[in-house]
Amino acid sequence: MTEKKVLFTIFGATGDLAQRKLYPSLFRLYRTGHLATSFAVIGTARRPWTDEKYRAIVEETIAYLNPSEQEAADFSSHFYYQAHDVTDTEHYDALKDLATKLDTKYQLEGNLLFYLAMSPSFFGTIVEHLKSQGMLDSNGYHRVIIEKPFGSDYQSAKKLNQEITNVFAENEIYRIDHYLGKEMIQNISAIRFANNIFESMWNNRYIDNIQITIAENLGVEDRGGYYDKSGALKDMVQNHILQILSLLAMEPPVAFSEKEIRTEKIKALESVRVYSPSEVKDNFVRGQYNAGHLAEEKYLAYQDEPGVADGSTTETFVAGKFAIDNFRWSGVPFYVRTGKRLTERGTRINIVFKQVPVNLFKAEVGTTCEQPCLDPNILTIYIQPTEGFSLSLNGKEVGPAFNMLPIQLAYRNSSEVIENTPEAYEKLLLDALNGDGTNFTHWKEVAQSWRIVDVIRQTWDEDTAELPSYAAGTMGPQAAFDLLEKDGFQWIWQPDAWYRERNLL
Structure with a gap:
């Protein structure tokens, strides 16, 4: 397994999405070795948090995954916080300075992944400032993950897409749909x-x-x-x-x-x-x-x-x-x-x-089923909360009469398998790190x-x-x-x- 070298910058780092999904998913990637020593996370939002406050929140969000005290501390030590107004140009200058320091400290090779976990109304402003303030001038890759909704109709989506593609190429844009x-x-x-x-x-x-x-x-x-x-x-x-x-x-x-x-x-x-x-x-x-x-x-x-x-x-x-x-x-x-x-x-x-x-098995006239009396064959794919699939068939009921009986061939992932299956955001973050846009x-x-x-x-x-x-x-x-x-x-x-x-x- 190759360790990923990257600096994550999360806009909207104090929000519900970041705390419920992103931090636990990053921790799972850390636990599996995809993230190890050469990664760092900058969290930005309006709240005037310190690094210590931010790291304490991150540790709270992963507590249900039962890390050891040392494991949680080692993981959260890679997190840094900067209070940020997305409309203030000077804040991007400070963000760039911090990014440069972390790139040197963790040997990130200029790889940058931006996660916009904010209202889409700010997306254009953010990416424009990333470009104008030279935050994309590093030698590594530059990728941006964007949450839904991507616009509120075709025209607003087209405008938003134009704003983002003025800065990032299509193959650098990862529009996330967690499904x-x-x-x-x-x-x-x-x-x-x-x-x-x-x-x-x-x-x-x-x-x-x-x-x-x-x-x-x-x-x-x-x-x-x-x-x-x-x-x-x-x-x-x-x-x-x-x-x-x-x-x-x-x-x-x-x-x-x-x-x-x-x-x-x-x-x-x-x-x-x-x-x-x-x-x-x-x-x-x-x-x-x-x-x-x-x-x-x-x-x-x-x-x-x-x-x-x-x-x-x-x-x-x-x-x-x-x-x-x-x-x-x-x-x-x-x-x-x-x-x-x-x-x-x-x-x-x-x-x-x-x-x-x-249909060879039609019921006799006068019985309760004068129609084919056959259930359709159905392939069912279960997505959530259970995972698996089933195929319904028609068979013969046990007994002297030739009565039809629907039977089911079924498979379900066990609770243990489901529990240990990578969560959707974990998979998608890893895809983005690998530069694979298939599931975006x-x-x-x-x-x-x-x-x-x-x-x-x-x-x-x-x-x-x-x-x-x-x-x-x-x-x-x-x-x-x-x-x-x-x-x-x-x-x-x-x-x-x-x-x-x-x-x-």
Whole structure:
């Protein structure tokens, strides 16, 4: 294993993201030896912290990983803090002086990685000052990691991208989507391209529909102010869901490399139909959660959550149908849904295969099942909280009669494996250190995602009809179920059914 020599500069170092995700991920990289002696971290933010205060906070954030006292101290000794106003040119001069000293002290060879964990409104200002004040004049590599949201629509994203590409080349820009660091998201390619049983059938001849669900059982919590300006469409569909869709829909790459994978993902996104306003109304629905209960738990309505504006029309739920206009996927609907305060937390993908052309096992006329009586074959990929996949088949029920019985071939990663699996941010930080952008989003992916989503957003903004609602704890408004039923399908994952059967919902 080669030790990485690098100076991290984290803008927004006192924030929630840095403390919950970045510092623990850096510590895991330190523990595994990817970071050892030749690295340093500069944390910058407005708060007037000292190095000692900063290091104490860093040690608090990694306490749950049970480091020894010496291990924690050795790790945190690489952290330095500078109070910083991102609009003040003189502060960048002081930042450069500190960076130069640390480069010499830790022999970092001029390698610089900047992490912008702040509001996107500051991104342009920060990168412009990095260039103007000579912070990028070192001999090593210069890379910048950018958090979502990358813009609020196509035009704002384009402007932001121009500001950043004035300073950094595209191959130096790492737009992070933490979903792409999840183990089972990366497993999509393995399941597809390493198994002929699936890749040979991965097309409209054999697949009926594909369903992507990202369900959250929590409400907006303390993010009400932010979420009320975003909503489920921008918060989840524009990035996470469309990234998953591109991995499912892309053509096999010529080679399993960053360039080839990215090329095919971009082609897949460019094949997604950009709807007209009338098509949006036919293919997308939204909703907002009302007060509800699940078992003994009682939940507030969205509009009663802290930070949410009175009379807010922000959607907390989206369900829709994407169409992909290419030879492989023509006619196959890609159904997506995501929302807050749903029945269970979970991210899963269901690939629903078509029925056999001729069913030999139809029930006799007059019995309860006059239709094929066969469940569809379904490949399910579980992303979180459980990780694994399953394949549902039809078999014969034990007994003298020839009754069909759905059976499931399933694999789940054990809790021990999940516990020891590198966290998404850990993987992505290591990718950035290695200069591997495979699991980050290219500007062309971001741009096309905004083009797809902007039409939906604009159509909803012009719609004066009352916003549909759903009770907290359910799986969304009735319109989300009607969306599939009108095509003759249904949502495969319906966790609320168990609770309804027991009058707990």
